Each structure stands twice: as C-alpha cells, then as structure tokens.
Amino acid sequence: MRDKYYDEIKNNLIDDETYSKIKDYSKEKHRVETYYKNGKILNEAGNHYGEKIIKDYSEKLIKEVNKKYNERTLRRMRQFYRKFCDRKWSTLSTKLSWSHYTELLPIKNEDEMLYYFNLCVNQHIDVRSLREKIKSREYNRLPLETKNKLITEDKIEVKDLVPNPILIRNKNNIEIATEKALHHLILEDIESFMKELGNSFSFIGSEYKIKIGDRNNYIDLLLFNIKYNCYVVVELKVTEFKVEYISQVQKYMNYIDKNIKEVSNNCTIGILICKRENKFVIEYCVAYN
Numbered sequence: 001m002r003d004k005y006y007d008e009i010k011n012n013l014i015d016d017e018t019y020s021k022i023k024d025y026s027k028e029k030h031r032v033e034t035y036y037k038n039g040k041i042l043n044e045a046g047n048h049y050g051e052k053i054i055k056d057y058s059e060k061l062i063k064e065v066n067k068k069y070n071e072r073t074l075r076r077m078r079q080f081y082r083k084f085c086d087r088k089w090s091t092l093s094t095k096l097s098w099s100h101y102t103e104l105l106p107i108k109n110e111d112e113m114l115y116y117f118n119l120c121v122n123q124h125i126d127v128r129s130l131r132e133k134i135k136s137r138e139y140n141r142l143p144l145e146t147k148n149k150l151i152t153e154d155k156i157e158v159k160d161l162v163p164n165p166i167l168i169r170n171k172n173n174i175e176i177a178t179e180k181a182l183h184h185l186i187l188e189d190i191e192s193f194m195k196e197l198g199n200s201f202s203f204i205g206s207e208y209k210i211k212i213g214d215r216n217n218y219i220d221l222l223l224f225n226i227k228y229n230c231y232v233v234v235e236l237k238v239t240e241f242k243v244e245y246i247s248q249v250q251k252y253m254n255y256i257d258k259n260i261k262e263v264s265n266n267c268t269i270g271i272l273i274c275k276r277e278n279k280f281v282i283e284y285c286v287a288y289n
Contacts, residue, residue: 002048002049005041005048005057006060009038009041009042009061010064012037013038013065014065016030032094035098036081038074038077039079039080039081039082042054042077042078043081045057054074054075061074076102076105083105095121096120096121099127100120100130103116103127103131103134104130115139115150116134141165142160142163142164146160157228161198162198163198164281165279165281168186168193168280169193176275178238179238182238194223201223202225203223204222204223204224205219207220210255210256210259212251217251217255219234222234228266230266230268230269231256231260231261231265231269232268233252233268233269233270234273235252235270235272237273237274238275245272250270252270253269256268269285270286272284
C-alpha cells in the first residue's frame with residue numbers, strides 16, 4: 001500500500017510534466033488539479049504511515065522525476081488539499097495558478113486568504129502584484145466594518161475597499177512637509193497610488209480646475225472608479241485632520257455632481273487624506289447625498 005501511494009503520486013507528476021510541454025494553454029489548470037490530487041494522496045498516506053512518509057517520498061521523487069519535488073513542495077500540496085477540500089473552497093481551487101497558491105497558502109487567516117483570492121480572480125492580479133499586496137498588509141489595513149461585510153457577503157461600496165493607512169511610495173525618503181511635495185510624490189507613481197486606493201480607478205486630472213462663484217478652485221486629484229461608475233474627489237493634507245477640511249471636500253463633490261457627473265453616473269465619492277503619527281490616513285470617505 002505504501003508503494004501504491006508513491007506510484008500514484010509519481011505517475012501524476014510525470015503526467016503533469018508531459019502535459020505542460022505539449023498543451024501550454026491549459027498547463028496551469030492541469031498542474032493545480034494534479035497537485036490537488038497528490039495532496040489528497042499525501043494526506044491519506046500520512047494518516048497511514050505518519051509524517052516521515054513525505055520525506056521518504058520526496059527523496060525518491062527528486063531522484064526519479066524532478067528535483068523540484070522536495071519535501072516543502074509535497075507539504076504544500078497536502079496543505080493545498082486540506083485547505084480546499086471542503087465545499088466552500090473546492091469549486092474555487094482551479095481558478096488560479098500554482099504560483100498564486102504558493103503566495104496564498106502561508107496566510108493563516110482564512111478570511112484574509114479569501115480576500116486576496118477574490119482580488120486575484122476578479123481583477124486578474126498577477127503573482128508579483130499579489131505578493132506586493134500581501135507584503136503591504138492590504139487586508140489588515142481595511143476597516144473592520146469592511147472585513148465584516150466581506151465575511152457576511154454584504155454589499156460592498158468603493159469606500160469600503162480603501163486600505164488605511166495609505167501607503168505612499170517614497171523611494172528617496174523625501175521629507176513630505178508640504179501638500180505640493182505630497183502631490184508631486186503621488187504623481188510620480190500615480191498608478192501605484194490608484195491601486196493602493198482599490199480597484200478600477202482611472203486618472204482624470206491633477207489640480208483639476210473648477211469655478212465656484214467668482215473664484216477658481218483646484219481639486220488635488222480627480223479620479224473615476226469604473227466598477228462603481230462614479231467620480232472620486234481626493235484632497236491631500238500634510239497636517240492632522242481639521243473639521244473644516246470636510247466642508248472643502250463636500251463643496252468639490254457637490255460641484256462635480258451638479259456640473260460634471262452624467263445622469264448615468266453614481267454620486268461622487270470624496271476622500272480626505274491627512275497626516276497622523278507620521279502616516280497618511282483616510283480621515284473622511286463618503287458619497288455625497
């Protein structure tokens with residue numbers, strides 16, 4: 001029986017090695033399915049022969065199939081099966097590449113892993129971007145209310161998915177003492193900033209000029225969220241939150257809704273970013289009503 005388990009695992013891996021060479025378009029799905037099947041076999045073998053069996057199988061597979069099938073890889077296959085074998089996960093298991101799963105499986109919190117999983121599936125996030133999101137602790141920076149909505153599958157709005165604090169890339173460690181400096185730093189890598197805010201953002205303008213009464217005003221950043229079909233006003237401050245900042249943001253949101261927003265668009269979202277304890281945090285994020 002011990003050898004039967006091994007032979008089945010070995011044959012599955014040899015089949016996958018062959019498959020990946022001749023059917024490139026679907027090799028990732030095939031690999032994930034193969035590793036899932038082997039994870040199940042390894043789980044059963046471990047129940048019969050103990051933990052040492054994985055090390056024994058690994059030593060033989062490295063010699064007979066490929067050196068990449070080390071003990072760590074086999075344990076990851078078993079972990080993959082254990083995590084995805086219940087009904088909640090089983091239908092999802094083949095939606096990502098194995099490289100995605102090597103980033104996801106070390107995450108112990110199941111709700112956190114599901115969050116990143118859904119991001120990858122819904123937004124077609126590549127492995128490198130996934131790694132960056134995990135490293136930046138994006139899930140941990142989501143509001144508690146948002147995490148609860150994700151668990152209960154309540155309706156999610158654009159403001160729910162904005163992490164806090166916001167990570168502003170500052171490669172040269174420039175002192176951000178003025179709003180102009182902060183503005184410039186964001187514009188240097190506006191794409192990363194929009195990804196940090198959430199999904200489906202597009203850039204409309206910087207210091208976007210509007211006229212209220214007889215005075216010209218300038219919105220720090222005007223964005224549009226494609227998924228939620230709404231404009232997004234972003235105001236930047238390098239000081240701590242002040243109540244009067246809210247009225248400024250609301251004034252800009254009101255202008256966008258009355259003069260720029262189409263009937264088919266949803267209400268404008270306002271985001272106010274201020275500095276607190278040397279971090280940039282969202283102090284205000286709301287739709288104008």
